[in-house]
Amino acid sequence: MAAGGFPHEGSFQSDEEEEFKPRGNILKLWGNQVTMNINPMIHTNIIQSPYFKTNLIELKTYHEVIDEIYYKVTHLEPWERNSRRMGGQTGMCGGVRGVGAGGIVSTAYCLLFKLFTLKLTRKQLKGLLEHPDSPYIRALGFMYIRYCLPPEDLWMWFAPYLDDEEEIDVRAGGGCNMTIGAMLGQWLTKLDWFSTLFPRIPVPVQKKIDEKLRLRRQRQMREEATRGQKFKDRENRSDSEERCSRDRKKYRDYDDEQIKRRSHSRSRSHDRHRHRRHRSRSRSHDRGRRESSFDRDLRRARERQERVRR
Numbered sequence: 001m002a003a004g005g006f007p008h009e010g011s012f013q014s015d016e017e018e019e020f021k022p023r024g025n026i027l028k029l030w031g032n033q034v035t036m037n038i039n040p041m042i043h044t045n046i047i048q049s050p051y052f053k054t055n056l057i058e059l060k061t062y063h064e065v066i067d068e069i070y071y072k073v074t075h076l077e078p079w080e081r082n083s084r085r086m087g088g089q090t091g092m093c094g095g096v097r098g099v100g101a102g103g104i105v106s107t108a109y110c111l112l113f114k115l116f117t118l119k120l121t122r123k124q125l126k127g128l129l130e131h132p133d134s135p136y137i138r139a140l141g142f143m144y145i146r147y148c149l150p151p152e153d154l155w156m157w158f159a160p161y162l163d164d165e166e167e168i169d170v171r172a173g174g175g176c177n178m179t180i181g182a183m184l185g186q187w188l189t190k191l192d193w194f195s196t197l198f199p200r201i202p203v204p205v206q207k208k209i210d211e212k213l214r215l216r217r218q219r220q221m222r223e224e225a226t227r228g229q230k231f232k233d234r235e236n237r238s239d240s241e242e243r244c245s246r247d248r249k250k251y252r253d254y255d256d257e258q259i260k261r262r263s264h265s266r267s268r269s270h271d272r273h274r275h276r277r278h279r280s281r282s283r284s285h286d287r288g289r290r291e292s293s294f295d296r297d298l299r300r301a302r303e304r305q306e307r308v309r310r
Helices: 009-019 040-048 050-058 062-072 107-118 122-129 135-148 151-161 180-189 203-309
Strands: 167-169 177-179
Touching: 040 050, 040 107, 050 062, 050 107, 062 107, 062 122, 062 135, 107 135, 122 135, 135 151, 135 167, 135 180, 151 180, 151 203, 167 180, 177 180, 180 203
Parallel strands: none
Antiparallel strands: 167 177
8 A cells, every 4th residue: 555545556557467368259148148137128128129120130240230330329228218108019027127117129229139149259349349430339339248248357348448538428319428438437336227227246246346446546536646746846837937037037127227327328428528528629729729819919019020120
């Protein structure tokens, strides 16, 4: 057990690896080999259904059944919408626990039973689970597992898809969307499925499944906490970098302002010096001009004295 009450991730993965050992292509079926472990009323209505006796009897291959699922299945309920009080296909088991008063059995359950008559191989079943064309093809593959395969194998088949985010509307008439992963989690922990029941999982097997789900939730909580801390750290780094960037810009602006001020001061000093030099040159020039006039007057005075002496 790791710190904080969480199990070590290795313990979870070791259980997964143990259950995913390579196996043969022949699937071992579990329970009633005639009814596929579905409720007697549903089974009776399937084998008496005109759709099953007329249409599906013509489908001989696995791929033909997949095409039929693609075009015809729109929900996963055992009965078609608003058919429970209709006559004709009511069957003989109205008092059986887990079923209602009967009705028109759904296309989905007819095709599910058709898959059962084909006795799918492991490769074919995996092909259903990974099929890219329709979530209903995948869902009938998972439903085949829930009804037909040994309960101790359920976790092996379902665990890789518990985080599957593909959505599917399971209700007749629409309005009940869920992800594949959420649907499988419900099938592992609950027996009720609309108006019917899945086969009961033995108590020891159910306890193991519940424990694995608990460990899985704890692992997810630990991973989410780690992701949240990483996100918080990234935000803190981003805020710190943003503050540093603002500070650097502020300092650059301050330095630019100081440079401008020094440049302006030097310019004004240069202007004053140039003006002083200009004024000095002007005064010197004026003195030069005044001295020249004095010398000229003095020369003229001397010339007049010379003339008087003569």
